[in-house]
Amino acid sequence: MANTEVKAMRRPEYKRGEKMAGSIMSLPAVLLLLAFLVVPIIYTIYYSFFKYQVMRPDSITFHGITNYLKLFGDKDFWVALKNTVYFTVLVVPIQCVLALALAMLVTSKRRGVSIFRTMYFSPQVTSMVVIAILWTILYNSSATTGLINAFLKNMGMGPVDFLNNPKTAMNSIIFMSAWQGAGYQMMIFLAGLNGIPAEQYEAASVDGATKVQQFLYVTIPGLMNTIKYVLMITLIQAMKLFTQPYIMTKGGPQNTTKTLVFYIYEQGFQKGNFGYACTAATIFFIIVVVLSLIVKKLTKTS
Amino acid sequence: MKLKKLLCVGLATVMTMSLTACGNNASSNAVNGDQTGSKASGDTINLTIWSPTDEEPIENWWVEKLAAWNEAHPEIQVSREAIDRSDSYAYENKITTATTSNDLPDILYVDGPNVSYYAANGIIVPMEGAFSEEEMADFMPSTVQQGTYDGQLYAIAGTESSVALFYNKDYLDAAGIQYPSDSDVKDAWTWTEFYNNAEKLTTEDYVGTNIIMDKGEGLIYALGQFWTENNADLISEDGAVADGYVNSDASIATAEYLAKFIQNGYANLDPVKDEFLNGYAATMLGGSWNIADLEKSDMNWGVSYFPVSDDGKASSPTGDWAAAITKNCENVDAAKEFMNWLMSSENIAAYASAIAKPASRTSAYDQMEGWDEGARALMLWQLQNTGTARPSSPSYSVLSTDFASALLNIFSGADAKTEMDNVASDVDENYETYYAE
Numbered sequence: 001m002a003n004t005e006v007k008a009m010r011r012p013e014y015k016r017g018e019k020m021a022g023s024i025m026s027l028p029a030v031l032l033l034l035a036f037l038v039v040p041i042i043y044t045i046y047y048s049f050f051k052y053q054v055m056r057p058d059s060i061t062f063h064g065i066t067n068y069l070k071l072f073g074d075k076d077f078w079v080a081l082k083n084t085v086y087f088t089v090l091v092v093p094i095q096c097v098l099a100l101a102l103a104m105l106v107t108s109k110r111r112g113v114s115i116f117r118t119m120y121f122s123p124q125v126t127s128m129v130v131i132a133i134l135w136t137i138l139y140n141s142s143a144t145t146g147l148i149n150a151f152l153k154n155m156g157m158g159p160v161d162f163l164n165n166p167k168t169a170m171n172s173i174i175f176m177s178a179w180q181g182a183g184y185q186m187m188i189f190l191a192g193l194n195g196i197p198a199e200q201y202e203a204a205s206v207d208g209a210t211k212v213q214q215f216l217y218v219t220i221p222g223l224m225n226t227i228k229y230v231l232m233i234t235l236i237q238a239m240k241l242f243t244q245p246y247i248m249t250k251g252g253p254q255n256t257t258k259t260l261v262f263y264i265y266e267q268g269f270q271k272g273n274f275g276y277a278c279t280a281a282t283i284f285f286i287i288v289v290v291l292s293l294i295v296k297k298l299t300k301t302s
Numbered sequence: 303m304k305l306k307k308l309l310c311v312g313l314a315t316v317m318t319m320s321l322t323a324c325g326n327n328a329s330s331n332a333v334n335g336d337q338t339g340s341k342a343s344g345d346t347i348n349l350t351i352w353s354p355t356d357e358e359p360i361e362n363w364w365v366e367k368l369a370a371w372n373e374a375h376p377e378i379q380v381s382r383e384a385i386d387r388s389d390s391y392a393y394e395n396k397i398t399t400a401t402t403s404n405d406l407p408d409i410l411y412v413d414g415p416n417v418s419y420y421a422a423n424g425i426i427v428p429m430e431g432a433f434s435e436e437e438m439a440d441f442m443p444s445t446v447q448q449g450t451y452d453g454q455l456y457a458i459a460g461t462e463s464s465v466a467l468f469y470n471k472d473y474l475d476a477a478g479i480q481y482p483s484d485s486d487v488k489d490a491w492t493w494t495e496f497y498n499n500a501e502k503l504t505t506e507d508y509v510g511t512n513i514i515m516d517k518g519e520g521l522i523y524a525l526g527q528f529w530t531e532n533n534a535d536l537i538s539e540d541g542a543v544a545d546g547y548v549n550s551d552a553s554i555a556t557a558e559y560l561a562k563f564i565q566n567g568y569a570n571l572d573p574v575k576d577e578f579l580n581g582y583a584a585t586m587l588g589g590s591w592n593i594a595d596l597e598k599s600d601m602n603w604g605v606s607y608f609p610v611s612d613d614g615k616a617s618s619p620t621g622d623w624a625a626a627i628t629k630n631c632e633n634v635d636a637a638k639e640f641m642n643w644l645m646s647s648e649n650i651a652a653y654a655s656a657i658a659k660p661a662s663r664t665s666a667y668d669q670m671e672g673w674d675e676g677a678r679a680l681m682l683w684q685l686q687n688t689g690t691a692r693p694s695s696p697s698y699s700v701l702s703t704d705f706a707s708a709l710l711n712i713f714s715g716a717d718a719k720t721e722m723d724n725v726a727s728d729v730d731e732n733y734e735t736y737y738a739e
């Protein structure tokens with residue numbers, strides 16, 4: 001008896017008309033989701049088992065798991081996976097810490113702080129393509145055209161070929177990506193910071209907590225949910241890295257900036273191996289889903 | 303609960319199917335709609351053209367010529383869409399997407415070597431009969447050869463192209479280097495001279511030369527000549543086998559020769575836009591299309607032949623974007639009629655003059671000025687004497703992409719042998735998968 005009561009509490013009974021209205025109202029969203037998310041995913045998985053030259057949609061032939069076997073034996077695929085993981089592992093903490101630091105800076109109630117808030121957020125509003133082109137110029141190896149190298153030269157340091165040296169290319173992209181993306185996370189952290197009641201800080205300072213202790217024992221616990229959310233979106237965003245290497249390095253030098261999405265694009269569009277690209281996309285999809293599930297699980301228990 | 307899940311999945315599948323069915327209907331409706339639409343407006347045929355966004359004089363040429371055609375031919379209305387190339391494969395990607403969705407225009411501009419790729423895959427259709435035999439004889443042999451696949455004409459270009467060595471006279475004077483010849487190919491810079499001079503010319507303010515046209519097709523187009531001069535083919539003559547060609551010793555040696563320019567800092571891997579024109583490079587492997595801008599500038603420049611091998615073998619790039627009729631064209635006859643007019647001597651002469659490109663028809667030169675002397679005469683001479691077409695293969699898109707990335711990798715320090723081996727196995731695998739009988 002009590003059990004059914006609880007159930008009734010959780011799931012209020014709607015009238016028939018209301019139910020209908022609810023379904024009808026959600027229909028457009030469901031249809032769009034199906035058309036632009038579910039169907040493409042199903043198609044991608046479907047074509048991953050076929051031999052499909054992009055220019056020949058008439059002669060698609062079933063290929064079994066040949067594509068998968070080829071993919072797992074493809075050195076370039078593993079390199080791309082390694083690069084993607086490297087980027088993600090570095091950019092996620094850097095970007096999140098940077099975002100939190102910026103958020104702490106602009107959360108104070110000093111005058112003119114909103115100008116800084118806008119400034120930090122502005123890279124986020126600009127298209128990534130534009131930013132990538134700008135940074136290509138900043139990173140240019142010549143001291144006469146590259147701003148950063150001109151600066152280094154004045155400091156008496158040799159020119160660094162940021163984007164064409166296999167050792168620096170990916171790190172250069174990580175730096176500019178963190179710089180570009182941090183503004184967005186900063187805004188989310190700001191909202192989180194505003195959600196922490198001022199009384200907690202007051203209580204802490206009455207108890208004699210230093211600023212550092214306040215940060216560790218009030219701010220961080222108060223932000224926990226925000227941090228989980230930010231980590232998750234940054235992680236997924238980072239896995240999808242494409243624009244920066246496409247514009248700035250074309251996957252080079254020596255494939256050090258070739259990411260999974262870049263690999264999929266190159267196979268599907270430039271080389272015309274559409275079925276094979278679908279195979280790589282399917283694997284990528286599985287990796288991202290598994291990763292999201294893990295992150296979700298980890299953040300739930302803590 | 304399980305039943306519910308099952309129902310959900312079932313429903314999703316049904317909806318998926320109905321949606322795809324809708325998709326198919328919609329596309330065929332659109333095609334039909336177009337037809338009925340054009341019939342309603344007095345039997346007007348609408349033709350669309352795609353070509354890459356070009357320099358201003360060419361963009362103006364298109365506006366002017368299409369206006370003239372549309373006024374004279376109310377029954378065939380032609381419109382053009384300029385598609386950005388972004389110094390890479392952006393334009394080709396657009397074609398790829400349009401192919402999968404059957405949204406190709408009626409007439410498509412394709413880069414010369416891609417003719418074989420598109421023709422082998424049935425993207426473009428033969429345009430036999432668009433030109434009379436007499437007219438065909440008027441086109442340069444290299445133009446016809448480039449547009450022909452499997453014995454049939456698939457594409458025709460209005461212009462040709464060539465690449466030569468441009469140099470900044472002031473910088474050569476400063477380094478005490480004699481100007482290379484523009485009258486006898488025997489006195490052109492050899493590989494060794496080209497390299498040594500690039501070294502001498504490099505200063506704090508500018509590099510010795512510019513060999514990077516772009517990081518896509520430009521690599522195989524402009525630099526592929528070094529392979530020809532070194533007797534290294536990139537692929538077998540029938541376009542089926544790359545192993546033993548692109549990764550031959552001569553091929554690797556050629557790549558290593560070019561890599562020294564970049565690695566020693568005599569040329570930039572990422573040149574700024576118009577590096578030579580702005581004085582940041584002392585010499586440049588520049589195209590015939592660069593002449594117009596150079597003439598407008600106040601720079602003190604000269605031109606010589608494309609560098610020749612140390613034993614004197616000369617080669618130079620050829621080929622240009624060519625117009626083809628696509629498989630989605632519904633009025634092939636109208637397209638052929640338009641094409642015949644578009645590629646008339648007069649139109650070609652105007653087009654070629656606008657951008658200082660060599661015309662593809664001999665008779666066009668009667669209406670063009672300046673091709674009997676200077677840089678233009680040198681380009682024309684190269685076209686007629688040393689021009690070599692890029693390799694032809696149904697797997698060309700893979701060859702071009704892989705060759706470009708291999709070369710860029712080698713330039714930034716990767717092992718040439720490994721890189722070229724990768725190209726060979728990738729190209730061969732592609733051919734075997736899709737084209738081998």
